[in-house]
Amino acid sequence: MKVPEGCAICQSTWGDYWAEVEGQRMFFCCDLCETEFRNMIQQIKQRTGWKQIDEVQITGDHRGRECTALSDRGAYRFFIRFNSQGGIETFQEK
């Protein structure tokens, strides 16, 4: 899966936190971003029925992120915001 450079959620290059997500070793700035990323991927899969996601594009900040998930079945756009524990606070399909 192709993800933004730096931390897969916030694109920060601080930190040295690595975790395996979807069978891939990924860099995050912190464990909170890892939790957010896992929850986001789970939500995309649940809503689209996709088994595999090829790429996730993310722009925005802690107040909310505009995202596009890509797979061989097309593009899925959404807005997401997380709560202080990394859970999904808002998820809006575009």
Next chain:
Amino acid sequence: MWLNKNITKKKCDPQTLSREMMGYFDLGREDLKGWMKKRFVERFYGAKPHPFVLALQHPSKPTLLGYVVEHQHFLRQWTRSCAYIVAKTDKVDVTLYELDNINTEFGGFGPERPSHYELLLRMGESLGLPRDQVLLTPPLPDTAWAIKSWNEIAETSHWLETMAAMHPLELIANRNLRQDGATVSYFDPSILKGNEVTEATKNFLREGYEADVEHSEEAMDLIEKYSPELGVIEDVQATFMKSIDAFDRYLMARLERGKQFESS
């Protein structure tokens, strides 16, 4: 996360980071009050104003209802935090300031001058939301998290840090902030005229619009006055930054609650 929000997302060497952070906290030619205003404007009224502020320019009914439901919890904590300051300080001017503030925000000055809390509940009623229902609604998780942060500061920190955590937040409704670089005001003042919002909404918004200039300025003058004497300038700056993080998230919770009213 703090570095991402306030300094840079790009990893840098310790010397560069040290320089950047010193620059961030350095008061330079400014006083502490000016520094707090600058950081507050950057966060809430800069190139990307806070989404709640944008929604409040010409507020929808759900936005206002979200404001009512979450803000009741904020105001209760407000009073608690101010009470901690009164309990801990030995400065008479601070005590008098806090007592007046508690009455303005929560206690009221009799039927002629209801508190901000009472005006908030009346705004809810004017929009069809009974106060019983408001009072029975628990805070959203982000509001609860922010309140916990403020309560911990009040319980464990110096009273001057508690002042710095709470009172600069009143800058949010300070109509003079445009002079300090704010790109918009808290709401479009034109809504105080005409019929765009209810009279109770106007009364609530007008109260903050008029009171919060004096409140925030006077409190920051006291913080400015006592910080050097008590040797807590850096602690005050750090606590202020922690508090505006909590406030940012709390304002998002107001919007989140508003969305619940949109869909109900």
